[in-house]
Amino acid sequence: MHKNALDIQNALGNSSDIVIRNIGEDSAIQASVFYIDGLVNTERLEEHVISPLVHNVNAALKTAKMLLSHSTKESIKAIIQGNAVVVNNVSGNMTIVDVSMWKERPIGEALTERNSVGLLLGFTEKAATNISILRGILKTPNFMVENIEKGTLTPTTISIAYMRNIVDKGVLKEVKKRINDVHVKYVLQAAIVEVALKKNKMTIFPLTSYTEAPDIAASAILEGKVVVFVDNTPHAIICPSLFVSFFQSPEEYYSSYGSFSNRFIKVLSFFIATHASATYILLYKSNVFSEKINKLFYPKDALVSPLISAVILTMLLKILTDGMFKVNKNLTTFFAFISTILITESLLKLKIISPFCLFVVSLAYVITFLFQSRGGISSTILGLNNIHLLAAVLFGLPGVILLTSVMIIHVVMLKSINVPYFSPLIPFKPKELRDVFFRSNLKEIINSKHSYLKKGNRRGS
Template sequence: MPKIEMCLKENIEHIRNTFHDTSDLIVRNLKSGCEGSLEMNIVYLDGIIDTDVIQDYVVKPLLEPFETEGLNESLIDQIMERIVESADVKTTTQYQELTNGIVQGSTVLLIDGFPEGIIIPSPKWAERSVEASIGERSVRGPQIGLTEKIKTNINLIRGSLKTPDLCVETVEIGTNSPTSVSILYIDGTVDNGILKEVKKRIHSLTVKYVLSERVVEEVLEGKPKTFFSRLRHSERIDGAVSSLFEGRVVVMVDGYPFAIIAPALFIDFIQAPDDYHISMGRFTSRIIRFIAFLLGIYLPAVYIALANFHKDDIPTKISKAIISDDEILPTFWEIAILLFLVRILVDVSFRLPQSAVILVSLIGTIVIGETAVTAKLIHPVSLIVIGITALSSFLGANRGLVGPDATLRIVFLLTANFFGFNGIIIGTTILMLYMVSLKSLGVPYLSPIIPFKMQELKDTFYREDLQRLTNSKHTYTKDGD
């Protein structure tokens, strides 16, 4: 790694070459010291620093006369300690640290005749204001959501979690474009085995840049790859704080307005913020969500199995009412086409401008609903089945159940078409065995159900009394336990 030279002009030339003479690289010349005896430059990228801070606390103090004779060895220290009025200042002799500081919003001060640079943090990043959570709305409880700036998010969490035991470890990921990744945990509460594994996996990540938080998620999830999410996301302050109190680890990526929570168990995905802020539904809400998850997976498959293999076992009157009779398409293709069209509508709704969503919904309703039934293309019950399936799937859409729901629905749909209820039963058995084998950072995915832990059932399919729940200590079963 090249070191800073004694010659100021060579240092500036090297920095200009590193930044390819970009037009927003600003180099300002200063004459400082007694009678302007010191030649120095301040270097920064225009647009990402607070120029008022630099002007008031760096430039103005440096332009004030000060004695420099006999201080050649301690001049840098004198400037840092007595002249530059900034809370956080550091020095370096490496070019790489200088350039990293500049791209991260710092101002660099170089002095002719000194092979050392001063880095003064002065970032002023554009960011949206703190707003209410959109994806995890709650009737009661905190409404403020996380933002894209990691420092703002840590500030919000510290504002809610007032304890000196909250630890934050930040690392830079990316060789070409470093991105800050912070690991948050509560010392004395965190599961040390999980913390050690999170640190190990993050430090093993070697990439050129972090364009998406998914890069960090993949290394945290580890292998094997699966359609079940083994990490949980939250854009709510209370979601991140409660996870920290449960002994979990929260990982934040700069530029990503969500907290990544590890480990994540299957039972976590049927929980919601409202469960902890209102008394209604503490015994039923999670069970309803779990039933909705099952409906989203099995309802089309059960309908196909009835139509293909058990049509004659159903009373004739009921059979004619619920199963295709004189429709053009077979039941399987009705369901498959409807699922395909609903998937298109959902995708279009998220991609089109908001003003066009109502028009698309209207067209979709006409095409999929009234016209298809009137033309005898699709049986009305098929529409009802797909409608219930879609609604059930949306219930877990913001909880990480979209992937499993969509994948398993297609698998069981095909299984039911060829093998009926026998295929569904065998497929469910295989699915259970597969889920039992999954782990999130060494913690069994179906814990505390499998393996069974009685003391951990107080926050699974129902919510225990909040006082007991708050005072209890969470433990996680891991490999070797």
């Protein structure tokens, strides 16, 4: 065997799934084929690689996807990625042949984003498959993809997708910089990339959003945004993500009706969910209702105070929600239905919680599912609800007002990839308000130009 073949063999070790096919007699091995069992299509390998080499070691291989390797390091990397490497033991030439057959989940409906209209497709765990789906939507040579590998122990491909004639160059440059600044041993999930894109800012507000829906990702790219894919992760990270984008939904762009009412309901729901528990405590403290209504809402014979009741119920709802995703899929509905009824009924009979407390806390929790698909903002809503609840207990109405004011100032000061988080409201951009409070004419939205950073960083041609 040639030194190159021996180096590859020593580097791969004695792992049982490493296959080495030697071509030729034992005393004169003319070629060696390296691959990992289970990662290659053995039928294609046998037909297009092994058979031609058996007849003539210098024969041309019958496959379109092949390239010459210039180092054993490059060859080893190719083998680990599911390719086969042919080493000519006479000349030492190494050829990488793409006969990979990665097992992945079939393309199907998005699992976490169910929409009544739109594409019935969802991303898979393979970044290459997800990019090919976008290629089918964005049929233009201006659609670009750049790959960056991260992970010193086991490298993972991070793909940056954008439209080169539309993308905001300042945003693209910043995204690349933040991803290149990631230095870790491995990247198994997109969380480390999301943290890097947020630049470790201490905030409960999501500065990036993610989606499993190809049409949402394609729309973001056509708006000049950047979409990031992490291999082995079934969703795309969209950046920048502005506060107003979490109130938009795909259904609004497929229908001519409800463009104003949908946004209004979502904005109203956001404020209700973040202040529901605090309002409950403030009403309890103020005694604005008659004694008869107070008895109905806040029973005097209750075992615990309204604050403790709200905290207990919030914790139980969180436990039940997490538990739903842990049990067997076939038992999810049964678990959610039975456990909810049994626990809430028991708490009501024991007078640990009141019916009004159950309604208020449950309302806030149910509203979060309106924002579940865009990632992050639902947790923010629950967090704000709990913080306002604590402020109402400790400081009353002035505390809630002060906390709300601080949160508004905090949101206004935030930036997502150097873009003001509250844009286009602050700084005020009247030309871009056509898709904020309501969805205006679709033709105007599609033909409108978006600029996220200052003129010096604005998109190029």
